[in-house]
Amino acid sequence: MRRWISVFVVASLLTLAVAGCAGGKQQQPQQQPGQQQAQQQPEQPKEQVVRFNNGTEPETIDPGLSTGIPEANVENHLFEGLMRLDAESKPVPGMAERYEVKDNGTTYVFYLRDAKWSNGDPVTAHDFVYAWQRVLDPYTASEYAYQLYYVKGAEKLNTVPLKDKDGKDRPEADVKKDIEAAKAELGVKALDDKTLEVKLEAPTPYFLSVAAFHTLFPVNKKAVESGPDWFRKPETIVTNGPYLLKEWKPKEKIVLVKNPNYWAANEVKIDRLEFYPVEEASTALTMYESDQMDVLDDVPVAEMDRLKKEKAGELMIRPYLGTYYYLFNTTKKPLDDPRVRKALSLAIDRNAIVTQITKAGQIPALAYVPPGIPDVQGDFRKNGGDYLKDNDVETAKKLLAEAGYPDGKGFPKLTILYNTSESHKAIAEAIQEMWKKNLGIEVNLTNQEWQVYLDTRTKLGYDIARAGWIGDYVDPMTFIDMFTSTSGNNDTGWKNPQFDDLVKRAKATGDQATRMQLMHEAEKLLMDQAVVMPIYFYVEVDLQKPKLKNVIVHLVGGHDFSRAYWEK
Amino acid sequence: MGRYVVQRLVTMVVVLWVIVTLTFFMMRAIPGGPFASEKNIPEAVLQNIERRYKLDQPLWKQYTDYLSNVIVWDLGPSFKLEGVTVNDIINRGFPVSATLGALSVLLSLAVGVPAGIIAAMRHNGTADRVTMALTVLTISVPSFILSTVLQYVFAFKLRWFPPALWGSWKHMVLPTLALSSFSMAWIAKLTRSSLLEVIGQDYIRTARAKGLPEAVITWRHMLKNAMIPVIAYLAPLTAALLTGTFVIESIFAIPGLGREFVTSIANRDYTVTLGVTVFYGALLVGLTLVGDLLTALVDPRIRLEGD
Numbered sequence: 001m002r003r004w005i006s007v008f009v010v011a012s013l014l015t016l017a018v019a020g021c022a023g024g025k026q027q028q029p030q031q032q033p034g035q036q037q038a039q040q041q042p043e044q045p046k047e048q049v050v051r052f053n054n055g056t057e058p059e060t061i062d063p064g065l066s067t068g069i070p071e072a073n074v075e076n077h078l079f080e081g082l083m084r085l086d087a088e089s090k091p092v093p094g095m096a097e098r099y100e101v102k103d104n105g106t107t108y109v110f111y112l113r114d115a116k117w118s119n120g121d122p123v124t125a126h127d128f129v130y131a132w133q134r135v136l137d138p139y140t141a142s143e144y145a146y147q148l149y150y151v152k153g154a155e156k157l158n159t160v161p162l163k164d165k166d167g168k169d170r171p172e173a174d175v176k177k178d179i180e181a182a183k184a185e186l187g188v189k190a191l192d193d194k195t196l197e198v199k200l201e202a203p204t205p206y207f208l209s210v211a212a213f214h215t216l217f218p219v220n221k222k223a224v225e226s227g228p229d230w231f232r233k234p235e236t237i238v239t240n241g242p243y244l245l246k247e248w249k250p251k252e253k254i255v256l257v258k259n260p261n262y263w264a265a266n267e268v269k270i271d272r273l274e275f276y277p278v279e280e281a282s283t284a285l286t287m288y289e290s291d292q293m294d295v296l297d298d299v300p301v302a303e304m305d306r307l308k309k310e311k312a313g314e315l316m317i318r319p320y321l322g323t324y325y326y327l328f329n330t331t332k333k334p335l336d337d338p339r340v341r342k343a344l345s346l347a348i349d350r351n352a353i354v355t356q357i358t359k360a361g362q363i364p365a366l367a368y369v370p371p372g373i374p375d376v377q378g379d380f381r382k383n384g385g386d387y388l389k390d391n392d393v394e395t396a397k398k399l400l401a402e403a404g405y406p407d408g409k410g411f412p413k414l415t416i417l418y419n420t421s422e423s424h425k426a427i428a429e430a431i432q433e434m435w436k437k438n439l440g441i442e443v444n445l446t447n448q449e450w451q452v453y454l455d456t457r458t459k460l461g462y463d464i465a466r467a468g469w470i471g472d473y474v475d476p477m478t479f480i481d482m483f484t485s486t487s488g489n490n491d492t493g494w495k496n497p498q499f500d501d502l503v504k505r506a507k508a509t510g511d512q513a514t515r516m517q518l519m520h521e522a523e524k525l526l527m528d529q530a531v532v533m534p535i536y537f538y539v540e541v542d543l544q545k546p547k548l549k550n551v552i553v554h555l556v557g558g559h560d561f562s563r564a565y566w567e568k
Numbered sequence: 569m570g571r572y573v574v575q576r577l578v579t580m581v582v583v584l585w586v587i588v589t590l591t592f593f594m595m596r597a598i599p600g601g602p603f604a605s606e607k608n609i610p611e612a613v614l615q616n617i618e619r620r621y622k623l624d625q626p627l628w629k630q631y632t633d634y635l636s637n638v639i640v641w642d643l644g645p646s647f648k649l650e651g652v653t654v655n656d657i658i659n660r661g662f663p664v665s666a667t668l669g670a671l672s673v674l675l676s677l678a679v680g681v682p683a684g685i686i687a688a689m690r691h692n693g694t695a696d697r698v699t700m701a702l703t704v705l706t707i708s709v710p711s712f713i714l715s716t717v718l719q720y721v722f723a724f725k726l727r728w729f730p731p732a733l734w735g736s737w738k739h740m741v742l743p744t745l746a747l748s749s750f751s752m753a754w755i756a757k758l759t760r761s762s763l764l765e766v767i768g769q770d771y772i773r774t775a776r777a778k779g780l781p782e783a784v785i786t787w788r789h790m791l792k793n794a795m796i797p798v799i800a801y802l803a804p805l806t807a808a809l810l811t812g813t814f815v816i817e818s819i820f821a822i823p824g825l826g827r828e829f830v831t832s833i834a835n836r837d838y839t840v841t842l843g844v845t846v847f848y849g850a851l852l853v854g855l856t857l858v859g860d861l862l863t864a865l866v867d868p869r870i871r872l873e874g875d
Binding site for chain 2: 057059060062065066067138139140141142143145146158159162163167169227228229230231232249250251252253276277278279280282283284286287289290292449450451452454455456458467468469472488489
C-alpha cells in the first residue's frame with residue numbers, strides 16, 4: 001500500500017511539475033478581457049479601448065514582407081505610407097503632405113510632411129527609397145514585391161538572377177553588383193530629405209491607392225538591421241503610424257497604444273487597441289456577446305438570422321471589393337464551348353443563394369467586376385451594367401440545345417471542386433440542384449483541403465471550381481488583368497489575344513476615359529465568353545458595439561480604428 | 569532493469585528517426601506548399617523565397633540537413649511566422665498545452681477514482697446507477713460540443729469564467745473541464761470494474777474470514793490491486809491529454825502547441841509540423857517508458873524484459 005501511495009504521489013508531482021513549467025505564464029496583468037469587463041461598464045469603457053478579433057495570428061508585421069489582411073490590420077495602425085485610405089477608401093495624404101503628377105501620369109513627386117519615427121528620427125524620403133529597395137531586393141524574397149512593379153525598373157531589380165543557368169548559386173559579389181546597378185536605375189529617388197520622386201513604367205492612375213498599400217510603407221533602416229525579428233518586440237520595432245507596439249504575446253494578443261508623436265495625434269481618440277487571434281467564429285461571437293470584444297470581422301452564418309433580429313444595430317454590412325465565382329476549365333469538353341459555359345451560368349438562381357445560404361446581404365453578381373470602383377464618372381459597375389439575367393432558364397436551355405445537349409441529354413457528368421468549407425458546400429449543393437432541375441444535367445461535388453485545392457486548380461485538374469477574388473487596389477484592372485494569357489492567376493486555360501490586347505492597351509494609356517472604356521470592353525468579352533460564372537459580390541460583415549463610431553473598413557479589406565471613438 | 573531502460577532508449581531513438589523520416593517525406597508528398605496562395609506569386613519571386621528557405625536544394629540534401637540539425641535540437645525557422653524558430657514555438661506553446669493536460673489528468677483522477685470507488689462499493693445501488701449513467705453520458709458527448717455548452721452556460725449566461733483566451737486561473741477552468749470529461753468518466757468506469765473484479769477474489773474472502781476490519785480490507789487489499797489498471801492507463805492518458813488538446817485549444821483560443829500543430833499542417837509550414845511531431849513523438853515514447861516502469865514498480869508480478 002505504501003509503495004502504491006508513493007507511486008501515486010510521484011505521478012501527481014510529475015504532472016504538477018509539468019504544470020509548473022507554465023507557472024509564469026499564468027500570472028498575467030489585469031488587462032485580460034474577462035477581468036476588464038468586470039471593471040468597466042459594457043459599451044462605455046473609461047479608457048478608450050477597442051478590442052478587435054483579428055481572426056488569426058499575424059505571420060509578421062514587417063509591412064514589406066506581409067501579405068494578409070490580419071497582418072495589414074495591425075500594420076495600418078503602426079505604419080503609414082505616403083498616402084492612406086479614407087472612409088471612402090480614397091487615397092488621402094499620409095506621410096506625404098502633397099504630391100504632383102507629371103509626365104503624362106508617369107512621374108509622381110511626393111512632398112513629405114514633418115513626421116517622426118518612434119525613435120525620434122525624422123521620416124525622410126530616403127526611408128521610402130530604402131524600404132522599396134529592400135522589398136525589391138531578391139535576397140529579401142518579399143512575396144508581395146510585385147506590388148511595386150509599377151515603378152520603373154522594379155521588376156528588373158526584383159528578378160536579378162540569384163542562380164545561373166545550371167541552377168547553381170551565382171557568386172554573391174556578382175549578384176550584389178547587379179543588384180546595385182538595378183537599384184541605381186530604379187525609378188525612386190530622394191530629391192532631398194523631404195521630396196520623393198517616383199517614376200512609373202506606364203501611367204497608373206490608381207498608383208496613389210497602391211502608395212497606401214502596406215508593401216510600400218516606409219521602414220526604419222536601423223530597426224530592420226537590428227535583427228530578423230525586429231518587428232516582434234516593442235524595444236526594437238520603430239514605427240511612424242498613429243500607434244506604437246506595446247505588447248505582442250503570440251497567439252494571445254497584440255496591444256497597441258497611441259503614438260503621441262504621430263503627425264495627426266489629435267485626431268486619434270482610441271488610447272489602446274487590442275487585437276485577438278480567435279479563430280473560431282462562434283467563440284468570438286460568445287466573447288462579443290459577453291462584452292469581451294468590441295468588433296468582430298467574421299460572423300457565423302448559422303447565427304445570421306438571430307443576429308439580424310437581436311443585434312440589428314450592431315450588424316454592420318459594408319461593401320467589400322470582391323467577387324465569389326466559379327471557374328470553368330475551358331480546355332475540357334464540353335466546357336470548351338462558350339455556349340455551354342453561358343448556359344450553366346444563366347441557369348442558376350443567384351438571388352436564392354444570397355438570401356437563403358449566405359444571408360449577409362451579399363449582392364447577386366451578374367457581371368464580374370464588383371461595385372464600388374469609380375469610373376471616369378460614376379461607378380464602373382453601374383456604367384457597365386449587367387451582362388447576365390439571373391435565373392434565365394429559357395435562354396440557358398436554348399444555348400445548351402444549340403451546343404448539342406437538348407434537355408441535358410448526352411451531357412457528361414462534370415464535377416464541381418471547392419475547398420473544404422460548409423458554406424462552399426451549401427452553395428455547390430444548391431447549384432447542383434439548380435442545374436439538375438433547370439437543365440437536366442447532373443454534376444458531382446468534390447471538396448479538397450485548401451492547399452490541395454489550389455494545386456488542383458493551378459494544374460487545371462478540375463472541371464468547374466469555386467473561386468473568389470478580392471481586389472488589391474480600387475481599380476477594375478485588379479480584376480481584369482488576371483485573365484490574360486500570361487497571367488499566373490488565370491486558372492481557366494482560356495487564352496484570347498483580343499482580350500490580351502485590350503488589357504495591354506488599357507495599361508499603356510494615360511487617358512482615363514480610354515482606359516476605362518478598354519476595361520469595359522475587356523469585361524464584356526470575358527462575360528460573353530463566360531470564362532467565369534459570377535455568383536455574388538462580397539460584403540464585409542462586422543459586429544460592432546453601437547457606441548463605437550467612425551471605424552473605417554477599407555473596400556479592399558482591413559480595419560482602421562485610428563479615427564474611431566466611443567460615443568459618450 | 570538498467571539494461572531494459574538502455575534497450576528502450578535505443579528503441580526510442582530508432583522510433584524517432586522513423587517518425588522524422590516518414591513525416592518529412594509525407595509532408596513533401598502532399599500537394600501544395602508553404603507559399604501557395606490564391607493570388608499566384610510570380611515565378612522569379614517564388615524562386616527567391618524558395619532559395620531563402622533552402623527549398624531549392626535537392627530533397628535528400630534537405631533531409632540530411634534536417635536530420636543533422638535535429639540531433640542538436642535545432643528545429644529550424646518557421647516558413648510562415650517571420651522571424652520565429654520552431655524551438656521558439658515549442659518553448660512557448662508546450663507549457664500552455666502541458667498545463668492544460670496536467671490539470672486535466674489531475675482532475676480526471678481526483679473525480680474519476682472516487683466516483684469509481686463509490687460506484688463499486690454501492691454496486692447495483694442508486695449511487696452506482698447514477699455514476700454509471702453520468703459516465704456513459706460524459707463519454708458519449710464529444711468534447712467540442714461540451715466546450716460550446718460550457719461556454720454558453722458559464723461564460724455567456726452566468727459570466728463566471730471567460731469564454732476563451734489564456735492568462736489567469738479563470739481561463740483554465742472551462743477548457744480543463746472540457747478536456748478531462750472523457751478521461752474522468754473513463755477512469756471512473758475503469759476503477760469501478762477493476763474494483764468489482766478484485767472484490768470477488770479469494771484473497772478478499774480470506775481477509776474477511778480472518779476478521780480484518782472492512783476499512784483495512786478496502787484500502788490495503790482491494791484498492792492496491794484495483795488501481796493497477798488505472799496506473800497503467802495514466803501514461804497513455806497523460807500523453808493523449810498533452811498531445812490531443814488541439815480541438816479544445818482552437819475552441820478556447822488557447823495559445824498551446826496543439827493549435828500551432830494544426831495550423832502548421834494547413835499552412836504546409838514543414839519545419840513546424842516536423843518539429844512538433846518530433847517533439848510529441850519523443851514525449852509519447854518517453855511517457856510510455858515511464859508508464860511501463862511505473863506499472864512494474866506497482867505490480868511485482870510484471871517483470872521487465874532484460875531484468
